[in-house]
Amino acid sequence: MSFDAKRYQKQLRQLVAIPSVSCAVPEWDMPNLPVIELLAEWLEDLGFRTQIMSLPQQGKANLIATLGEGDGGLVLAGHSDTVPYDQNRWQTDPFRLTEKDGKLFGLGATDMKGFFPVVLEAVRPFLNTPLEQPIIILATADEESSMSGARALVANGAPKAxxxxxxxxxxxxxxxxxxGIMMEAIRVQGQSGHSSNPALGRNALEPMAQVMNELMDLRQDLQQRYNNPGFAVSVPTLNLGCIHGGDGANRICADCELHFDLRTLPGMDNEALRAAIRQRLTPIAEKSGTDIILSSLFEGVDAFAEDEHAELIRACEHLTGKRSESVAFATEAPFMQQLGMQTVVLGPGSIDQAHQPDEFIDTAQLAPAVEIIQGLIRQFCLPSQANAR
Structure with missing residues (x-):
């Protein structure tokens, strides 16, 4: 097993030093292309064929790097962007990798720039080995915001593995x-007027109260219909997140907007849920004489589930010595499934350190991560007779 800790830290230091925040707020959003170009340079030096897939957004791109040939193979995928940061809350420079007590601190160190040097270490012993199926390294854009990188891969039907x-x-x-996750907005548009005479307007807040009641009824219905004991929270959840409306106690509220999220279980369909919500909103709009508009804050991510008996899941359980589990956070895994791949989420670091100041990756997990990936390469990319030996 090959793992060079100094080389790993050098590469992670370079990746962390390149800001690549993705965010729906334009002032925060940054290109990820410099990260993609650096990864492409490293992989080309190792003999990979690289393809940089430009996205419509300025400075955004995916990377597909391939070693070997074949219609099967193994994709090792990560996102190249990070969440925004508050530098005043960091004890160190978020863009300067800092080692302390066996931990490497830096923005994206665990989520998830730290995965790429692990993969680079893992593939080195196989660079001059005949492969039966290809090793494909994938780096995507905007996972932390719109997932536009993963959506572009599905639209292009690549990579194939x-x-x-x-x-x-x-x-x-x-x-x-x-x-899965949906983040939606409901806007009620009424008509303003003097509060002394309700007939002068149509108050948007009153039908919004009915809208919230309908959403809570929907939540109860969904939780009665769907339950998966494989999750810590075994039912779908619906959270009323924020509401804004009106501008004074003595004016009829003309406009009110509610934002909410819905966390779905495998087997639930986002578009079907949106249709169900619209169906519940229509009678309220008709009765109140207001316009009620449902819109998505972002496109949403489907729930993900892989068969517990799938070959990839069994292989990962064997290599890690751990039973497969579930998590509450969403990933790009559903998009890989749409491309026809058995998919697992598995990497070093803890989600508990992600999306917060002083993010770090535990160095004790790095060499084991390399060994696990090498085991997967041996099983899924080497000739069968090599595995027999």
Missing amino acids: RYAVIGEPTALTPIRMHK
Whole structure:
């Protein structure tokens, strides 16, 4: 097993030093292309064929790097972007990798720039080995915001492979299920007027109260219909997140907007849920004489589930010595499934350190992560007779 800790830290230091925040707020959003170009340079030096897939957004791109030939193979996938940061809350520079007490601190160190140097270490012993199926390294854009990178891959039908590992931080526990997510907005448009005479307007807040009641009724209905004991929270959840409306106690509220999220279980369909919500809103709009508009804050992510008996899941359980589990956070795994791959979420680091100041990756997990990936390469990319030996 090959693992060069100094080389790993050098590469992670370079990746962390490149800001690549993705965010729906334009002032925060940044290109990820410099990260993609650096990864492409490293992989080309190792003999990979690289394809940089430009996205419509300025400075955004995916990377597909391939070693070997074949219609099967193994995808090792990660996202190249990070969440926004508050530098005042960091004890160190978020863009300067800092080592302390066996931990490497830096923005994206665990979520998930730290996965790429692990993969680079893992593939080195196989660079001059005949492969029966290709090793494909994938780096995507905007996972932390719109997932536009993964959506572009599905639209283009690439890459083609049989198995995919999403290297999100799972503390090296194989993850075969996660919930989906929808983030929606409901806007009620009425008419303003003087509060002394309700007939002068149509108050948007009153039908919004009915809208919230309908959403809570929907939540109860969904929780009675869907239950998966494989999740810590075994039912779908619906959270009323924020509401804004009106501008004074003595004016009839003309406009009110509610934002909510819905965390779905495998087997639930986002578009069907949106249709059900619209059906519940229509009678309220008709009775109140207001316009009620449902819109998506982002496109949403489907729930993910891989068969517990799938070959990839069994292989990961054997290599890690851990049973596969579920998580609450969403990943790009459903998009890999749409491309026809058995998929698992598995990587070093903990989600507990992600999306917060002083993010770090535990160095104790790095060499084991390399060994696990090498085991997957041996099983899914080497000739069968090599595995027999």
